[in-house]
Amino acid sequence: MTENQSYLDMDLLRFTTAGSVDDGKSTLIGRMLYDSKSIFQDQMEAIEKASARLGGEGEEGVNLALLTDGLRAEREQGITIDVAYRYFATPKRKFIIADTPGHIQYTRNMVTGASTANLAIILVDARNGMIEQTCRHSFIASLLKIPHIIFCINKMDLVDYRQDDYEKIKGTIEAFCSKLDVQDIRFIPISALKGDNVVHKSERMDWYQGGTLMYNLENIHISGDHNQVDVRFPVQYVIRPQTKEFPDYRGYGGRVAGGVLKKGDAVMVLPSGLTTKIAKIDTMDGEVEEAFAPMSCTILLEDDLDISRGDMIVRSNNKPEVSQDIDMMVCWMGDSPLNPTGKYTIRHTTKEARCVIKEILYKVNVDNLHRIEDDKVISANDICRVSIRTTQPLLFDKYNRNRSTGSVIIIDEATNNTVGAGMII
Amino acid sequence: MKSYSLTHLRELESESIYILREVASQFENPVMLFSGGKDSIVMFHLARKAFWPGKVPFPLLHVDTGHNFPETIAFRDKLMTETGADLIVGSVEQSIAEGKAVEEKGINASRNGLQTVTLLESLEKGKYDAAMGGGRRDEEKARSKERFFSHRDEFGQWDPKNQRPELWNLFNGKKNMGEHFRVFPISNWTEMDIWQYILSENIGIPNLYFSHKRRVFERDGSLLAECDFIPMKDSEKIEERVVRFRTIGDMTCTGAVESDADTLQKIIDEVSSTRTTERGSRSDDKRSEAAMEDRKKQGYF
Numbered sequence A: 001m002t003e004n005q006s007y008l009d010m011d012l013l014r015f016t017t018a019g020s021v022d023d024g025k026s027t028l029i030g031r032m033l034y035d036s037k038s039i040f041q042d043q044m045e046a047i048e049k050a051s052a053r054l055g056g057e058g059e060e061g062v063n064l065a066l067l068t069d070g071l072r073a074e075r076e077q078g079i080t081i082d083v084a085y086r087y088f089a090t091p092k093r094k095f096i097i098a099d100t101p102g103h104i105q106y107t108r109n110m111v112t113g114a115s116t117a118n119l120a121i122i123l124v125d126a127r128n129g130m131i132e133q134t135c136r137h138s139f140i141a142s143l144l145k146i147p148h149i150i151f152c153i154n155k156m157d158l159v160d161y162r163q164d165d166y167e168k169i170k171g172t173i174e175a176f177c178s179k180l181d182v183q184d185i186r187f188i189p190i191s192a193l194k195g196d197n198v199v200h201k202s203e204r205m206d207w208y209q210g211g212t213l214m215y216n217l218e219n220i221h222i223s224g225d226h227n228q229v230d231v232r233f234p235v236q237y238v239i240r241p242q243t244k245e246f247p248d249y250r251g252y253g254g255r256v257a258g259g260v261l262k263k264g265d266a267v268m269v270l271p272s273g274l275t276t277k278i279a280k281i282d283t284m285d286g287e288v289e290e291a292f293a294p295m296s297c298t299i300l301l302e303d304d305l306d307i308s309r310g311d312m313i314v315r316s317n318n319k320p321e322v323s324q325d326i327d328m329m330v331c332w333m334g335d336s337p338l339n340p341t342g343k344y345t346i347r348h349t350t351k352e353a354r355c356v357i358k359e360i361l362y363k364v365n366v367d368n369l370h371r372i373e374d375d376k377v378i379s380a381n382d383i384c385r386v387s388i389r390t391t392q393p394l395l396f397d398k399y400n401r402n403r404s405t406g407s408v409i410i411i412d413e414a415t416n417n418t419v420g421a422g423m424i425i
Numbered sequence B: 001m002k003s004y005s006l007t008h009l010r011e012l013e014s015e016s017i018y019i020l021r022e023v024a025s026q027f028e029n030p031v032m033l034f035s036g037g038k039d040s041i042v043m044f045h046l047a048r049k050a051f052w053p054g055k056v057p058f059p060l061l062h063v064d065t066g067h068n069f070p071e072t073i074a075f076r077d078k079l080m081t082e083t084g085a086d087l088i089v090g091s092v093e094q095s096i097a098e099g100k101a102v103e104e105k106g107i108n109a110s111r112n113g114l115q116t117v118t119l120l121e122s123l124e125k126g127k128y129d130a131a132m133g134g135g136r137r138d139e140e141k142a143r144s145k146e147r148f149f150s151h152r153d154e155f156g157q158w159d160p161k162n163q164r165p166e167l168w169n170l171f172n173g174k175k176n177m178g179e180h181f182r183v184f185p186i187s188n189w190t191e192m193d194i195w196q197y198i199l200s201e202n203i204g205i206p207n208l209y210f211s212h213k214r215r216v217f218e219r220d221g222s223l224l225a226e227c228d229f230i231p232m233k234d235s236e237k238i239e240e241r242v243v244r245f246r247t248i249g250d251m252t253c254t255g256a257v258e259s260d261a262d263t264l265q266k267i268i269d270e271v272s273s274t275r276t277t278e279r280g281s282r283s284d285d286k287r288s289e290a291a292m293e294d295r296k297k298q299g300y301f
Helices: A003-009 A025-035 A041-054 A064-068 A072-077 A104-114 A132-143 A163-177 A213-219 B008-026 B038-051 B070-083 B092-097 B115-125 B141-145 B191-201 B264-273 B291-297
Strands: A011-018 A084-089 A093-099 A119-125 A148-154 A184-189 A237-239 A251-255 A260-262 A266-270 A274-282 A290-292 A296-301 A312-314 A321-332 A343-348 A351-364 A383-396 A407-412 A418-424 B030-033 B060-064 B087-091 B130-132 B149-152 B180-183 B212-219 B222-225 B239-245 B256-258
Touching: A011 A025, A011 A104, A011 A132, A011 B008, A025 A084, A025 A093, A025 A119, A025 A213, A084 B141, A093 A104, A093 A213, A104 A132, A104 A321, A104 A418, A119 A132, A132 A148, A132 A163, A132 A321, A148 A163, A148 A213, A163 A184, A184 A213, A237 B008, A237 B038, A251 B008, A260 A274, A296 B008, A321 A351, A343 A383, A343 A418, B008 B038, B008 B130, B008 B191, B030 B038, B038 B070, B038 B191, B060 B070, B060 B092, B060 B115, B087 B092, B087 B115, B092 B115, B191 B264, B222 B256
Parallel strands: A011 A093, A011 A119, A119 A148, A148 A184, B030 B060, B030 B130, B060 B087, B130 B180
Antiparallel strands: A084 A093, A237 A251, A251 A296, A260 A290, A266 A274, A266 A312, A274 A296, A321 A383, A321 A418, A343 A351, A343 A407, A351 A383, A407 A418, B149 B180, B212 B222, B212 B239, B239 B256
C-alpha cells in the first residue's frame, strides 16, 4: 500500500463538543482546524476580514472562533444557535464534529449532537472549575451513552498553568462522574487560545504526562463502540426487481444495528417468529461473507417468508424485548410542553407506531441529578422518565445495551415536528 | 475476539445508502437532483448500490440553465443510457421564455439564482414530495447546519432557525399537504471523501475535472472559460492555459484552476495540498458573506 492509498485504512470518529458560553469552544475547534492545517486560505482570509471588523483575539491576531460561527444571526449575536457539523482529517482518521451550543435553552442541541457521537469533549474553564453546566453536559453525555468523554480543562494560561488548579477540578469532576454510567473518562489541561496540548504538546505544563487532545482523538479505540454481540437487522426496504435477469430475487435491505450476521446463520424473523437461514448477504459489489454494524447490505433468506419494513432479523437464542409498554428517559424538544394525555407518533428503527403517554414518573434536575416528582410539566429542554403504551409491539433493547435499537423519536401529530428523543430503559 | 470496523469511506457509504432507502420508504414521490457534477454522480452511484439489483426507484431531475458545459450534458446523456435511469430536464431557458424568470443584466449576469425558479416549478409540476441533492456540509457555512431531511414549507423555503432536530439515524419525513423535503444523502462527505471514493470505486466523471488545454480569461481572480454566454470587457484577454475544474456549474460562474492533474490520483494529491476551498472558484458565492444562506432561504439547493 502506498502512502497515497492510506485513506483505504482510515476510520471515522464522530465527536461532539460541549461547553458554556465563554468556555472557548469555538476557539478550541478553530484551534484544532488551524493547527491540523484543515483551514483553507480563502476561509482564513474571510475570518481575518471578519476579525478586523468584529474584533479578534488570539496570538495570530485572528479570532479562531469565527471559523465555526455559521449563520448570519450567529455572527451578529456572537452565539451558536444550532448544531453545526465540521469536518477534518489527519493521516490517521477522519473526524466529524457536531458543534453544539452551550446555552441552557439549547439542551436539545447537545442531545442531538450527542446521539451519533463516539466521543464528547466537555470544556471546563480552569478559573471556574466545575459549574452547573458541566454537570449538565456530563449527565447528557452519560444519558446518551457516548462511549468516551474527554474533559478539557481550558484556559490554563489564565491560571498560570498551575497543576494544583487542574488536579482540584479533575478530582471534583471524577467524584461527580462516579454517580454516572460512563466507561471511559479522560482529562487534559489545555489552552485553546494559546494552543497548549491541543495539537502540540505544551511546554508550559511539564507536569502533564498524558497525550494531547489530538493524540487522544486519533488513538482512542472505537471499533467496540457498536454492539457486536446481539444480532439485530431491522428490515428497511424490500428489494424485488422482478426483471428478466432477477425474476425471483427478494432481498431485505437494511443497516445492521447490532451483532455479526454470516451466510448460513440460522435466524428468526420478528414479529412472526418464523425461522430460516441466511442464504446470502448481497451488495452491488458482490456477495460478502459477513455483515456487522453499521453496515448497509441486503440479506437474502433461504425460505420465502412474508417480511416487510419494520420487521427484524435476529438469532432465535438472542431476541430483543417485544412489548407495547415501554419505559424511557425522554429529552423534550417541542416548543409546547409534553401533553400528558396526548397521543404521539413514535419512530423506532425502521418502524413507526403511535403511542399514548401513560405516566410521567419524574423530571430530572440536570444540574444536580435530583429527581423532581412534584412538578410534572415537561417543557422544551426538560429530561424526564415516562411510561408509554404503543399501538403495536416494538422490538427493542435497552438503550444502554444498543443505541440503535434502544432509541426512539417522538413526533407531534398536529405539527409533524420531532418533539422528543427517547432512550429506552 | 475479531474486531469489526469499517473504513471511513465504507461507513459514509453505508450511511448514505441507509438514507436513500429511507427516502424511498418514507416518501411517495421522490426525485433526485442531478447536475452532472461529481457530487451528484457519486450520489447517483450510491442510489444504484442502495437498490441493486433493482432499478433506482425514482427519476433524476436536471435543472438545465442552458449555460452548462457541453461536456457535462454529453456525460449526463451517456450515463443515463448506460444505467437506464429516468431523466427529467427542467429548463431555465424555458422559464425565461415564459416570463417566469428574468435574466440578470450586466457583465457578471448568471443564471444561478434563476435555477431556483425552474427547480421549484419542476418540483411542483412533478408533484415530488422529496428532492435529493448532492449538497455537502463541508462546502459552505450555511450548509454546515443543514439536516439530512430538510423540511421546506409550501413555498420551498428553508427556515434555519426552525429546523427539526435530527437524532441517531431516525429520520422524520412527515409533512403537511403541499410541503416537501430536501434530502442530502451525502451531507457528511467532504470533497476529499468524494475524490477518494471516485478513485476506489472507479466511477466515471466528466473530463472537465481533468487537466486539459482551454481558452480562458481572468476575471476577479477566477479563470473563466471562453464561451458565448459571458460578455467580455475590453481589458480581458483570452489565453490558452492548462486547467481543470474543481466544481462543475454554469460556464458563467465556474472558474477553472491551473493544474496538470490528469489522473484521479493526481487530483487527490492536488486537493490534499491545495489551500483554497472548492467553492473559492465559484463567483456566485463571492457576492456576499451570507450569499449561500440567502439563496437557500429562497429555495436554492
